[in-house]
Amino acid sequence: MAERTLLITGCSSGIGYDAAHGMRKRGWRVFASCRKPEDCARLAAEGFESPRIDYTDEATIRSGLDEVLSATGGRLDALFNNGAYALPGAVEDLPTAGLRAIFEANLFGWHSLTRAVIPVMRQQGHGRIVQNSSILGFIPLYWRGAYVATKHALEGLSDVLRLEMSGTGIHVILIEPGPITSRIRENAVGHFESWIDWKASPRAAEYEKTLLKRLYDSTGGKDAFELPASAVTAKLAHALEHPRPRPRYYVTTPTYLMGGLKRILPTRGLDTIIRRGK
Numbered sequence: 001m002a003e004r005t006l007l008i009t010g011c012s013s014g015i016g017y018d019a020a021h022g023m024r025k026r027g028w029r030v031f032a033s034c035r036k037p038e039d040c041a042r043l044a045a046e047g048f049e050s051p052r053i054d055y056t057d058e059a060t061i062r063s064g065l066d067e068v069l070s071a072t073g074g075r076l077d078a079l080f081n082n083g084a085y086a087l088p089g090a091v092e093d094l095p096t097a098g099l100r101a102i103f104e105a106n107l108f109g110w111h112s113l114t115r116a117v118i119p120v121m122r123q124q125g126h127g128r129i130v131q132n133s134s135i136l137g138f139i140p141l142y143w144r145g146a147y148v149a150t151k152h153a154l155e156g157l158s159d160v161l162r163l164e165m166s167g168t169g170i171h172v173i174l175i176e177p178g179p180i181t182s183r184i185r186e187n188a189v190g191h192f193e194s195w196i197d198w199k200a201s202p203r204a205a206e207y208e209k210t211l212l213k214r215l216y217d218s219t220g221g222k223d224a225f226e227l228p229a230s231a232v233t234a235k236l237a238h239a240l241e242h243p244r245p246r247p248r249y250y251v252t253t254p255t256y257l258m259g260g261l262k263r264i265l266p267t268r269g270l271d272t273i274i275r276r277g278k
Contacts, residue, residue, distance in 0.1 A: 005072050006240065007031045007065070009053055009113070010083025012039035014182030015132060018229035019080060019236055020048060026237060028078075031068045035083060055083055055109020056101075065116050078128040078240050079117050081110045084150070086188040088211055089196035090203050091145035098195035099146055106150035111157065118170065126169040130239050131158045132232070135178040135255045138262060139270070142278050143211050162247060173239045176259075177232050178252030179223035189215055210278070225253040 006023055010016040011032035020032035020043070032043045033053040043050035049071060053064035068076060084106040087098055114129055121127025136144060137151035155174060162172035192215060198207040235249040250256050261270055 002075070003029050004077045004240075005029045005031070005068075005075055006078045006080065007033065007068050007076060007117075008080040008082060009033050009055070010035070011043055011048075011050070012036065014184065015177070015180060015229045015232045016080075016082045019082070019233045022230065022233035023237065023240070024048070026241075028240075029072075031071075033064055033083075053083075053113070055106075055113070056104045058112060061109060061113050061116065065113065069120065074120065075124060076117060076120050076127065078130065079114065080130045080132065080236060081114065082132040084132070084147075084184075085191060086144065086184050087146040087191040087195060088143045088188055088215065089146070089192060089198065090143060090201065090206075093196050093198065093201045093203070094146055095195055098191075099149065101195075102146045102191075103150055103153070106147070107153050107157070110154065114161070118165075121170045122168060128171045128173065128240050128245065129161070129165075130173045130175060130236060133158070133174045133176045135176055135252070135258055137174070137176055139258050139274065141274065159247075171245050173245050173247060173249070175232060175235050175239065175249045175251060176255050177227075178250075178254035178258075179226040180232060180252065181222065181226055181228050185215065227252050 004027065006028045008016055008020050008023070008030060011020045012034045016032070020030050024030045030048060031051060032048040033051045034040045034043060035052070035054045037052055040050040040052050051064035051067040052060050054060045085102065087094070087102045110131070117127070117129065131154055133154055134151045136148045137155040140148050158172055158174050165172055198204060198212075201207065231251050235251055239245045239249060250259055261273065
C-alpha cells in the first residue's frame with residue numbers, strides 16, 4: 001500500500017499540532033504547515049516536513065503545496081484545513097476592514113488551497129478534504145460575529161462542494177468542535193486590540209463586564225465541557241480512514257446539545273437559550 005499523505009494547516013499549536021502528531025502516529029506522512037517560519041522550523045525539528053502556508057498570502061499557498069507535491073511525486077491523499085483566528089467584538093463595533101481581514105484568513109485562503117488541491121485529487125481518483133469548522137458554524141454567540149460569519153460561510157461552501165464532488169472519489173467533510181483547549185482566545189487579543197475601539201462603544205460597560213474578563217483573565221480556567229485537542233484528532237482519524245466518512249463530525253457535549261436544539265426549536269426559542277448563556 002502506498003504511503004498515505006496528509007497536509008494539515010495551522011500546526012503551530014492546539015488542534016493542528018495535536019492532529020499532526022496524532023496522525024503521524026497512525027502511519028500517515030504528515031506535512032505540518034504553519035504560518036510563521038519559526039514555527040515551521042520548530043515542527044521540522046520535531047521530525048515533520050513543514051511547508052510554510054499563510055492563508056492570507058497566495059504565494060505561500062502555491063509554494064507550500066508545490067513543496068508537498070514535489071516531496072510526494074504529485075500525490076496528496078488528504079487535506080485538513082485548520083488554521084484560523086478569532087476577532088471578538090460586537091458586530092456594530094466591527095470595522096468592515098476587520099471583517100475582510102478575517103475572511104481572508106478563515107475562508108478565502110482555505111478556498112484557494114482547496115481549489116489547488118482538487119485537481120491533484122481528481123487525477124489520482126480519490127481524496128479527503130476535511131474542514132475544521134466549529135459549533136459556531138451553525139449557531140450564533142455574543143461577541144463572536146466575525147468568527148461566526150466565517151464559519152457559517154465555510155459550512156455553506158463546504159456543503160455545496162460536497163454535493164459537487166459526488167462521484168469523483170473526493171470526500172468533503174466538516175468537523176464541528178465546541179470548546180477545545182487551544183490558544184485561540186490568547187491569539188484573539190491582538191486582533192481585538194487592533195480593530196475594536198471598545199471604549200467608544202455604547203456597549204463599553206458590557207465589554208468590561210463580560211468580554212474583557214474573558215479575554216484578559218488568565219485565571220478563568222477551562223470552559224465548561226472543554227476537551228483536549230486530541231478529541232478533534234480522534235474525529236479526524238475517522239474522517240480520513242473510514243471507507244464511508246460522515247459529512248459532519250460533532251466534537252464536545254455543547255456541539256451535540258446545540259445541534260439537537262437547533263433541529264427542534266424555533267429561532268426565538270434557541271435565541272432565548274443562547275441569551276441565558278451570555
